[in-house]
Amino acid sequence: xxxxxxxxxxxxxxxxxxxxxxxxxxxxxxxxxxxxxxxxxxxxxxxxxxxxxxxxxxxxxxxxxxxxxxxxxxxxxxxxxxxxxxxxxxxxxxxxxxxxxxxxxxxxxxxxxxxxxxxxxxxxxxxxxxxxxxxxxxxxxxxxxxxxxxxxxxxxxxxxxxxxxxxxxxxxxxxxxxxxxxxxxxxxxxxxxxxxxxxxxxxxxxxxxxxxxxxxxxxxxxxxxxxxxxxxxxxxxxxxxxxxxxxxxxxxxxxxxxxxxxxxxxxxxxxxxxxxxxxxxxxxxxxxxxxxxxxxxxxxxxxxxxxxxxxxxxxxxxxxxxxxxxxxxxxxxxxxxxxxxxxxxxxxxxxxxxxxxxxxxxxxxxxxxxxxxxxxxxxxxxxxxxxxxxxxxxxxxxxxxxxxxxxxxxxxxxxxxxxxxxxxxxxxxxxxxxxxxxxxxxxxxxxxxxxxxxxxxxxxxxxxxxxxxxxxxxxxxxxxxxxxxxxxxxxxxxxxxxxxxxxxxxxxxxxxxxxxxxxxxxxxxxxxxxxxxxxxxxxxxxxxxx
Numbered sequence: 452x453x454x455x456x457x458x459x460x461x462x463x464x465x466x467x468x469x470x471x472x473x474x475x476x477x478x479x480x481x482x483x484x485x486x487x488x489x490x491x492x493x494x495x496x497x498x499x500x501x502x503x504x505x506x507x508x509x510x511x512x513x514x515x516x517x518x519x520x521x522x523x524x525x526x527x528x529x530x531x532x533x534x535x536x537x538x539x540x541x542x543x544x545x546x547x548x549x550x551x552x553x554x555x556x557x558x559x560x561x562x563x564x565x566x567x568x569x570x571x572x573x574x575x576x577x578x579x580x581x582x583x584x585x586x587x588x589x590x591x592x593x594x595x596x597x598x599x600x601x602x603x604x605x606x607x608x609x610x611x612x613x614x615x616x617x618x619x620x621x622x623x624x625x626x627x628x629x630x631x632x633x634x635x636x637x638x639x640x641x642x643x644x645x646x647x648x649x650x651x652x653x654x655x656x657x658x659x660x661x662x663x664x665x666x667x668x669x670x671x672x673x674x675x676x677x678x679x680x681x682x683x684x685x686x687x688x689x690x691x692x693x694x695x696x697x698x699x700x701x702x703x704x705x706x707x708x709x710x711x712x713x714x715x716x717x718x719x720x721x722x723x724x725x726x727x728x729x730x731x732x733x734x735x736x737x738x739x740x741x742x743x744x745x746x747x748x749x750x751x752x753x754x755x756x757x758x759x760x761x762x763x764x765x766x767x768x769x770x771x772x773x774x775x776x777x778x779x780x781x782x783x784x785x786x787x788x789x790x791x792x793x794x795x796x797x798x799x800x801x802x803x804x805x806x807x808x809x810x811x812x813x814x815x816x817x818x819x820x821x822x823x824x825x826x827x828x829x830x831x832x833x834x835x836x837x838x839x840x841x842x843x844x845x846x847x848x849x850x851x852x853x854x855x856x857x858x859x860x861x862x863x864x865x866x867x868x869x870x871x872x873x874x875x876x877x878x879x880x881x882x883x884x885x886x887x888x889x890x891x892x893x894x895x896x897x898x899x900x901x902x903x904x905x906x907x908x909x910x911x912x913x914x915x916x917x918x919x920x921x922x923x924x925x926x927x928x929x930x931x932x933x934x935x936x937x938x939x940x941x942x943x944x945x946x947x948x949x950x951x952x953x954x955x956x957x958x959x960x961x962x963x964x965x966x967x968x969x970x971x972x973x974x975x976x977x978x979x980x981x982x983x984x985x986x987x988x989x990x991x992x993x994x995x996x997x
Contacts (some may be wrong), residue, residue: 452625454607454625454626454627454628455627455628456627456628456629456630456949457627457628457629457630458630458631459489459490459491459585459629459630459631459792460488460489460490460607460631460632460633460808461474461477461489461490461491461631461632461633461634461635461804462490462491462492462493462606462629462630462631462633462635462814463490463493463632463634463635463637464492464493464571464592464634464635464637464642464643464644465493465494465495465604465636465637465638465776465778466492466493466494466499466500466576466586466588466635466794467493467503467572467637467639467777467793468494468568468571468575468776468789468794468795468797469637469639469775469777469778469781469793469797470492470571470635470775470776470792471492471499471572471576471578471579471669471797472513472517472573472575472793472794472795472797472798472801473491473635473637473775473797473798473801473961474492474579474582474584474586474797475518475575475578475579475584475799476517476519476797476798476801477490477584477801477804477805478490478579478582478583478584479517479582480801480802480805481805484805484809484920485712488805488808489535489585490579490583490585490882491584491585491586491587491785492576492579492583492584492585492587493584493587493590493592493606493629493747493941494586494587494588494590494607494990495590495591495592495988495989495990495991495992496588496589496822496989496991497588497589497617497989497993498543498573498588498589498590498955498993499572499573499576499586500569500570500572500573500576500994501569501588501991501992501993501994501995502664502968502991502992502994503568503569503572503997504568504569504668504692504752504753504754504992504997505568505666505668505754505789505790505997506568506666506668506700506702506710506712506717506787506992507565507566507567507568507702507710507788507790508560508563508564508565508566508683508702508787508788509528509563509564509565509566509571509788509790509791509794510530510562510563510788510790510791511528511562511564511567511791512795512826513790513792513793513794513795513798514526514528514791514794516795516798517794517798518537518578518700518995519531519588521678521803522871523656524574524578525574525698526571526574526777527566527567527570527571527573527574528564528566528571529564529705530564530565530566530680530681530703530705531562531564531565531681532560532561532562532563532681532683532703533679533680533681533682533683534550534679534681534682534683534684535554535558535560535561535683535684536548536682536683536684536685536686537549537551537558537684537685537686538553538684538685538687538688538738538936539686539687539688540577540686540687540688540689540690540699540733540736540738541688541689541724541980542606543689543690543735543736544672544736546686546736546737546738553650553854554854555743555785555837555850555853555854555856555857555858556857556858556875557732557785557786557834557837557857558685558786558787560644560683563788564705565680565681565683565702565703565710566793567704567992567996567997568706568997569995569996570996571790571997574993576591577832582715583929588989589988589989590608590609590988591608591609591985591986591987591988592606592607592608592609592629592638592644592645592668592962592985593606593607593608593609593610593626593632593984593985594606594607595634595644595647595648596628597631598771600770600814600868601770602769602770602814603634603648603770603771603772604628604630604631604771605627605628605629605630605631605634605635605768606628606629606644607627607628607629608626608627608629608988609621609626609985609986609987609988610623610624610625611624611626611987611988612624612986612987613915613916614914614915614916615913615914615915615916615917616916617916620914627825632659632771632808632936633771633772633773633804633808633815634771634772635772635773635775635797635800635804635806636772636774636775636778637775637776637778637797637969638778638791639754639776639778640663640754640755640756640757640777640778640780640782640970641663641755641757641970641973641974641983642774642777642778643973643982643983643984643985645774645778645779648769648772648774649765649774652766652770654765654767654771654774655763655765655766656766658762658763658764659759659763659767659869659870660759660761660763660870660871660873660874661757661759661763661780662716662717662718662753662757662758662759662763662842662870662873662874663716663717663755663756663757663758663759663840663874663971663975664697664714664716664717664728664755664756664758664784665714665717665753665754665755665942665944665969665971666712666713666716666753666754666755666756667712667713667715667726667727667730667752667753668710668711668712668751668752668753668997669710669711669712669730669748669751669903669995670708670709670710670748670749670750670751670996671708671709671710671711671742671743671746671747671748671749672706672707672708672746672747672749673707673708673709673743673745673746673965674744674745674746675707675708675921676723676763677741677742677745678703678707678708678709678742679681679703680703680704680705682701682702682703683700683702683703683705684701684702684738685698685787686698686700687700687846689697689700689733689736689844689942690732690733691715691729692887693720693721693885694718694719694720694721695716695720695721695724695729696715696716696719696841696842696845696846697713697714697715697716698713698714698787699711699712699713699730699733699739700712700713700714700716701739701742703742706800708749708907708996709742709743709746711734711742711743712730713726713729713733714756714787715729715840716758716841716874717755717875717942717971717974717975718842718872718874718877719871719877719878720877720878720879721879721884721885721887721934721956722795722878722879722880722881722884722935722936722938722941723814723881723884723885723886723887723937723938723941723947724887724941724942724986725887725889725941725942726942726944727753727869727900727903727941727944728889728941728972729889729899731889731896731897732884732890732897733891734896734897735896735897736978740896743896744896748898748906749906750906750907750994750995750996750997751903751904751906751907752907752967752992752994753944753945753967753969753971753997754968754969754970755851755970755974756777756779756782756784756789756971757777757781757782757789758782758784758836758838759780759838759870760780760782760783760784760785760831760834760838760916761831761832761835761837762835762839762867762870763780764780764781765779765841767779767796767800767818767819767822768803768814768815768816768818768819769814770813770814771813771814772794773792773800773803773804773815773818775793775796775797775800776789776792776793776794776796776797777789777793779796780944781793781795781796781827781831783831783834784834784837784838785834785837785838785857786834792827792830792831792875795825795826795827796822796827799821799822799825800815802817802821803815803816803817803818803821803907804985815972818937820976821982832862833857833861833862833863834857834862835862835867836852836853836856836864836866836867836868837853837856837857838870838934839868839869839870840852840853840856840868841853842870843868843870862938874974874975875974875975875976875977875978875979876923876977878935878977879970880934880935881934881935881936891945900944900945901946903944903945904945904946904965904967907945907967907992907994908992908993908995909945909964909966909967909991909992910990910991910993911963911964911966911986911987911990911991912986912987912990913964915986915987915990916988917961917963918963918966918983918984918985918990919947919961919963919966919972919981919982919983919984920981920982920983920984920985921980921981921982922979922980922981922982923978923980926978926980927939927959927980928957928959930977930978931959931976931977931980932950932959933978935977936958937950937957938975939959939972939975939976939981940978941970941972941976942971942972943969944967944969945965945966945967945969946962946965947961947962947963947966947972948960948961948962948972949961949962963986966986966991967985967991967992968991968992970983
């Protein structure tokens with residue numbers, strides 16, 4: 452197929468914190484060197500921020516470097532973290548309060564801000580455009596385009612106007628090739644192009660497998676009398692059981708709102724686990740209900756989180772491009788923070804690319820040195836055993852190990868732990884596990900999936916190719932249904948996967964129009980049979996203030 456071609460010095464895939472920080476830094480460096488660097492950012496969401504969802508408590512460390520005058524530029528960081536509370540939920544009604552001095556230092560939030568990451572990205576996009584960056588929302592990057600020598604040439608955007616049968620409709624528009632001297636992939640966690648690049652260039656050779664969690668978040672308007680701006684609550688324990696690990700958060704933001712949610716590690720073994728229903732059950736605990744009672748849920752979202760940390764970091768450079776941010780897995784799970792690390796990785800990538808362009812190199816090899824000499828490397832290295840400790844030793848002894856390592860040895864404990872079993876391989880047959888029957892939602896504190904997806908403002912054109920591809924259409928019927936009762940219908944937080952009866956036989960139905968792009972199915976499916984692809988441009992959630 453003949454496609455139009457547009458050429459740039461740098462193409463960036465994804466208008467998140469990493470991609471936009473890289474774009475801004477590229478333009479800043481070009482201005483400093485009095486040269487021109489053309490930069491294009493493509494974003495699959497309908498607008499910048501539409502697909503961004505995060506807790507979020509944000510460390511402004513990287514922002515201080517990128518825009519030291521960010522307060523004067525009115526960056527949307529207005530609620531400083533004022534108080535930390537760390538809780539252990541013993542059962543549905545009781546809890547322990549953990550003294551902050553007993554918690555790892557990484558859980559302390561003095562100097563950070565409670566904010567909407569989506570709004571921060573919208574602000575970053577304004578700064579980028581002011582510097583001359585071209586940003587194209589509603590244009591998903593569908594595939595990587597390569598030169599004959601195997602180096603990355605750029606990307607091709609998704610075709611528009613294809614029917615469910617993959618045939619052109621009226622108004623069909625083929626995707627464009629966006630070629631560049633360097634392409635930065637900043638798709639976020641489990642980027643579908645990043646995944647192919649890691650495999651093609653063996654970027655994860657010798658590394659631990661990446662580990663993931665699913666984060667589920669709701670935004671609530673609450674009674675002003677109960678609102679405590681700056682209060683940061685983290686906790687673990689109930690309702691998660693057995694080897695299902697994770698933790699919850701409740702952040703008091705501005706405008707009498709709180710962000711509440713649950714993070715569930717995707718290495719759990721019980722196929723009956725439903726992270727969505729665990730989150731709904733969680734909100735009935737008195738320590739959360741005391742704030743939510745009388746309030747109104749106004750938004751809902753979910754997103755996978757890369758939590759493998761330092762030991763799972765792939766090589767981030769390859770001929771013609773780099774992986775940055777959560778596409779590479781730079782989130783620091785010991786702090787439950789990835790914004791500042793994603794931003795810094797993008798800024799370092801920009802420095803490496805500018806140097807490579809100047810010297811006409813085809814690979815930004817200088818990135819490795821810049822990264823290893825940065826605070827980003829030190830921060831991730833000091834937390835390298837945090838996740839494996841929780842996975843191998845459990846929340847109690849793992850928490851004790853992490854407190855010792857972080858507070859006493861300052862992240863330099865000689866013992867290094869690893870977790871070398873991929874999350875999707877952990878699932879067991881239902882016959883070996885206790886069935887979990889979740890209580891029905893009450894419509895006050897807990898809700899069903901359909902009403903939740905409605906609050907995410909998710910929309911897809913129904914007459915388009917299904918973007919959730921099964922490599923083997925028989926796999927669900929040979930393995931997932933008989934052995935695991937199709938766990939996709941439970942680990943998906945949006946009701947995309949559904950078992951229906953047809954001719955007295957279970958049939959898997961994929962409701963792709965419900966997809967909120969969390970990528971959990973691409974990660975947790977036992978046979979790695981589900982491949983998430985980009986839908987038509989602008990499809991998916993439209994998160995306000997998330």
